[in-house]
Structures are given as structure tokens and as C-alpha cells.
Amino acid sequence: MVSPVEHARLSPSASSRWLTCTPSVVFSAPYEKERKDTTFTAEGTAAHALAELKLQFDNGKITKRKFSAQLKKFKRENEYYSVSFEEYVDDYVGFVNETIASYEQPEVELEQRVNLSDWVEGCYGTSDVVIMTDSILHIIDLKYGKGVPVSAVENPQLMLYALGAYHEFNLAYDFEKVRMTIYQPRLYDTSTYELSIKELLDWGVNFVKPRAQLALAGEGEFAPSEKACRFCPARAVCKARAEKNLEVAIKYDFADANALEGDQISEILNQSKEIKKWLDEVEEWALIQARDKGQHFEGWKLVEGRSTRKITNAEVAAGILTEAGYSDIFKPQELKTLTQLEKLVGKKKFGELLNDLIVKPEGKPTLVVETDKRPEISSLGQAIKDFE
Ligand code: SF4
Known part of the structure; x- marks a missing residue:
């Protein structure tokens, strides 16, 4: 049953x-x-x-x-x-x-x-x-x-x-x-x-x-949005989503002035994260279709990606180089990343042991939506405004 x-x-x-x-x-x-x-x-x-x-x-x-x-x-x-x-x-x-x-x-x-x-x-x-x-x-x-x-x-x-x-x-x-x-x-x-x-x-x-x-x-209107499309199985091939993401670009094609105004840039920024994600998903989907199903996309072909050479047996290679008289062949010992160490030791113990040795450098200024929880940092423009 x-x-x-x-x-x-x-x-x-x-x-x-x-x-x-x-x-x-x-x-x-x-x-x-x-x-x-x-x-x-x-x-x-x-x-x-x-x-x-x-x-x-x-x-x-x-x-x-x-x-x-x-x-x-x-x-x-x-x-x-x-x-x-x-x-x-x-x-x-x-x-x-x-x-x-x-x-x-x-x-x-x-x-x-x-x-x-x-x-x-x-x-x-x-x-x-x-x-x-x-x-x-x-x-x-x-x-x-x-x-x-x-x-x-x-x-x-x-x-x-x-x-x-x-x-x-x-x-x-x-x-x-x-x-x-x-x-x-x-x-x-x-x-x-x-x-x-x-x-x-x-x-x-x-x-x-x-x-x-x-x-x-299967009725009603297609309603693309970041939330709705995020895990949709059809997100790479959906026309409604494509149209929504291209809307901004098409709109400014016919704009009068040559340079975009500040509010137009804001509108593009509002859409940029979703557009980048959509482009990546379309690329990934097309690759899977071409690789696994032999689908052909006009003007595109499947090739072997770039790769780097590698040593198949590090131990044997080290032996050969040492015997040939080379001594400086090993990397200095390296500490694991902070996340890997924290996973190993546990968050509390890690804090107890290493708190004094951990600093959080200032992050690079990033543009985010106003609803983001992080406090706004002052820019040069803001400083001038404050001064005025
Ligand atoms: S990808 Fe298309 S079908 Fe899926 S939720 Fe978005 S608009 Fe709806």
C-alpha cells in the first residue's frame, strides 16, 4: 500500500x-x-x-x-x-x-x-x-x-x-x-x-x-520572487523567473539619458543578487543537460576543464628527492583553520583556551539591503553630510 x-x-x-x-x-x-x-x-x-x-x-x-x-x-x-x-x-x-x-x-x-x-x-x-x-x-x-x-x-x-x-x-x-x-x-x-x-x-x-x-x-499566476524560486526544481528553466530577472536590463535599454541615475542603480542593486544566482543556476543546469543527456546548445560545446598537475604518491616522491640530495622539500607545519579547530575542540573549550589570541579584523565595506541587521558604517559622503 x-x-x-x-x-x-x-x-x-x-x-x-x-x-x-x-x-x-x-x-x-x-x-x-x-x-x-x-x-x-x-x-x-x-x-x-x-x-x-x-x-x-x-x-x-x-x-x-x-x-x-x-x-x-x-x-x-x-x-x-x-x-x-x-x-x-x-x-x-x-x-x-x-x-x-x-x-x-x-x-x-x-x-x-x-x-x-x-x-x-x-x-x-x-x-x-x-x-x-x-x-x-x-x-x-x-x-x-x-x-x-x-x-x-x-x-x-x-x-x-x-x-x-x-x-x-x-x-x-x-x-x-x-x-x-x-x-x-x-x-x-x-x-x-x-x-x-x-x-x-x-x-x-x-x-x-x-x-x-x-x-x-497547476493553475494561477506564476509569481517569481527570491523566496519562492530559491528551492524550486524548475528555477533554471522557468520563463517567468527569466523575464523578471531580465526586466531591469530591458527597462534601461530604452531609458533616455545615457548614464544611470542613483535610484536606477538602487533598482539594479535590488535585483543583482537574484540575477547572479539565476545566471549560475542556468549555467549549472545547461552543463548537466549537455554532460549527462547530450543536449546541444547553439554556439556552445562541452570540453575538458582546466586541471593542474599532481604527484600521485607524495611519500615515494619525497624519497626520490631526498636521495637526490634535496632537503628543503617540505612545507612548514601549518595550523588548521579557526573553524576546523573550533569543530575539533568544541566552541566553549576553544573560547576558554584561545580567546586572547583571536581577533576579528574590520570587514571590507559591503553594500547590503537596509533591512540587514548590521549597523551602518559612516562613509565619506555621510561624514560630509554630518559636518554640514
Ligand atoms: S522558478 Fe518559476 S515556477 Fe518556480 S517558483 Fe519561481 S516563478 Fe514559480
């Missing part, structure tokens, strides 16, 4: 895509199989597994004996385990335990399977932590990545988990509001968002349900 998960085409984790760009699910389905599990997702899965094990023990769901045996096995067998990996997981586990302790007589469910079929046909998900009290339903989600901070505010994935948890437990509780938290230990970032149950249910019925129906039918 095929499980409902295998039928589900709309998942909570991809909801920021299909809720905004509804035709994307059907349109991108043929490209889905070309996607591979990345190291990042595998590392995230490992972090979730270790966190679940620790939380199960801390919350009396498994015996000490079982916990110790499984922890030992995890440390021995999991390729992502390191002292600093465990420290990050412990940081998250500590946060979850503190949150649980802040409620009076809460019930806790870990890795809770939630059913969203009332709103999205055949859709299921798994919520990392569900805390329930008489009036509050609290969802906590671990994001182990360290790429970008993910906000919990109006985050559809979390709101879907909350809907599913509400569906699962509302008969036994009198929830009035739902709290949703994203915890990112590697970015030291926490984000929480709160809604009344009424607002959540309205969102489910009036926004999610109709958009899910459109998405499953």
Missing part, C-alpha cells in the same frame, strides 16, 4: 513557494527528480535526530540506558558528529527545555506528525516540538543552517505545522492562541510569532485552502 506521504505533492516545507506561485508544483514536477539531497539537508537531518534523542530523554520519554546507548551509537556512526555540532544541538535543546519549563503543566510532543488534509489535500508534515497548555499551543522549529536568518513572522511552514497540531489536539484543549518559534543555533537567532487561533484558522480556510486547490490543479 502506498502511504499518503508518497501522494502528497504539497509539503509544508515548500509552502512559501506553492502558496505564492501556485502553478509551480505541477510545472516543476518533471524537474523534481533531478534534485539531489545536499550536505546541508543531511546535516540538518542529523541535528534533528540528535536533538530529538536528547529531548526525549530530558522529557522522560526514554530511559537513561536507552539514551546512553543511542547517543554512543550516534557519536560513533554519524558522519556529521563533532564536539561543536553537539554544542549547537545542546544550545537548541536547552532553549526548548527552558521554554517548556516556562509553562505550567505543559504536554510536549516531539517530532509530531501533523495532518493538514482539511486545508491541503494529502498534505502531512512533522513538527519538531509541540508544547500544549490549556490556552496556548507553541510550535518550535529547529533550523540548523547558517546561511540566512529565517523569520517566524508570517512563516507559512510554521503556520501550517500549527494548523496541523491544532487539528490533532484541539479536542483535548481550549487553545486561544498559537506561538511559533524558529531557533537557529548557528546564527544565535531566535524568532517568535504569535496569532490568535481565530486568525490562524481564517488563514487556513481563506488563504491556504483555495491556493492549495489552485496549486494541485
Whole structure:
């Protein structure tokens, strides 16, 4: 028998895509199989597994004996385990335990399977932590990545988990509001968002349900955006995305003046990150098609890339050179990188041992969007303005 998960085409984790760009699910389905599990997702899965094990023990769901045996096995067998990996997981586990302790007589469910079929046909998900009290339903989600901070505010994935948890437990509780938290230990970032149950249910019925129906039918308008297209399997071949990225260039082709104005540069800057990413993705996709499927692109050909010579057996080569009378043939011993050492020693111990020897040089001035959390540094222009 095929499980409902295998039928589900709309998942909570991809909801920021299909809720905004509804035709994307059907349109991108043929490209889905070309996607591979990345190291990042595998590392995230490992972090979730270790966190679940620790939380199960801390919350009396498994015996000490079982916990110790499984922890030992995890440390021995999991390729992502390191002292600093465990420290990050412990940081998250500590946060979850503190949150649980802040409620009076809460019930806790870990890795809770939630059913969203009332709103999205055949859709299921798994919520990392569900805390329930008489009036509050609290969802906590671990994001182990360290790429970008993910906000919990109006985050559809979390709101879907909350809907599913509400569906699962509302008969036994009198929830009035739902709290949703994203915890990112590697970015030291926490984000929480709160809604009344009424607002959540309205969102489910009036926004999610109709958009899910459109998405499953492959209908609606294509809506390219950085968020929606980021993990879309069709992102390299999608015309709507290409048109959006070329929009800026086409627009200035017909502009009157020869030089761009400041606000036009701002508009290009707004789009530049997404355009660079899109160009890289189109290049990568074309390479895969040419290399693995023999597809030909007019004016392009597949060649062997540049490579550098290398010694096949360093030990034998060193022996030959020494015998020939050369002594200065080895590199001086080199310390591993700061990140590698921190991974080896663990963040806390590393800090204790080497804090006095670590400096953080001033970073090169970088232009970023105004919403970036870093404080603005003063430029020459600003200094002149201040002086005036
Ligand atoms: S690439 Fe973007 S616009 Fe195109 S289908 Fe995917 S999400 Fe929609």
C-alpha cells in the first residue's frame, strides 16, 4: 500500500513557494527528480535526530540506558558528529527545555506528525516540538543552517505545522492562541510569532485552502520572487523567473539619458543578487543537460576543464628527492583553520583556551539591503553630510 506521504505533492516545507506561485508544483514536477539531497539537508537531518534523542530523554520519554546507548551509537556512526555540532544541538535543546519549563503543566510532543488534509489535500508534515497548555499551543522549529536568518513572522511552514497540531489536539484543549518559534543555533537567532487561533484558522480556510486547490490543479499566476524560486526544481528553466530577472536590463535599454541615475542603480542593486544566482543556476543546469543527456546548445560545446598537475604518491616522491640530495622539500607545519579547530575542540573549550589570541579584523565595506541587521558604517559622503 502506498502511504499518503508518497501522494502528497504539497509539503509544508515548500509552502512559501506553492502558496505564492501556485502553478509551480505541477510545472516543476518533471524537474523534481533531478534534485539531489545536499550536505546541508543531511546535516540538518542529523541535528534533528540528535536533538530529538536528547529531548526525549530530558522529557522522560526514554530511559537513561536507552539514551546512553543511542547517543554512543550516534557519536560513533554519524558522519556529521563533532564536539561543536553537539554544542549547537545542546544550545537548541536547552532553549526548548527552558521554554517548556516556562509553562505550567505543559504536554510536549516531539517530532509530531501533523495532518493538514482539511486545508491541503494529502498534505502531512512533522513538527519538531509541540508544547500544549490549556490556552496556548507553541510550535518550535529547529533550523540548523547558517546561511540566512529565517523569520517566524508570517512563516507559512510554521503556520501550517500549527494548523496541523491544532487539528490533532484541539479536542483535548481550549487553545486561544498559537506561538511559533524558529531557533537557529548557528546564527544565535531566535524568532517568535504569535496569532490568535481565530486568525490562524481564517488563514487556513481563506488563504491556504483555495491556493492549495489552485496549486494541485497547476493553475494561477506564476509569481517569481527570491523566496519562492530559491528551492524550486524548475528555477533554471522557468520563463517567468527569466523575464523578471531580465526586466531591469530591458527597462534601461530604452531609458533616455545615457548614464544611470542613483535610484536606477538602487533598482539594479535590488535585483543583482537574484540575477547572479539565476545566471549560475542556468549555467549549472545547461552543463548537466549537455554532460549527462547530450543536449546541444547553439554556439556552445562541452570540453575538458582546466586541471593542474599532481604527484600521485607524495611519500615515494619525497624519497626520490631526498636521495637526490634535496632537503628543503617540505612545507612548514601549518595550523588548521579557526573553524576546523573550533569543530575539533568544541566552541566553549576553544573560547576558554584561545580567546586572547583571536581577533576579528574590520570587514571590507559591503553594500547590503537596509533591512540587514548590521549597523551602518559612516562613509565619506555621510561624514560630509554630518559636518554640514
Ligand atoms: S522558478 Fe519561481 S516563478 Fe518559476 S515556477 Fe518556480 S517558483 Fe514559480
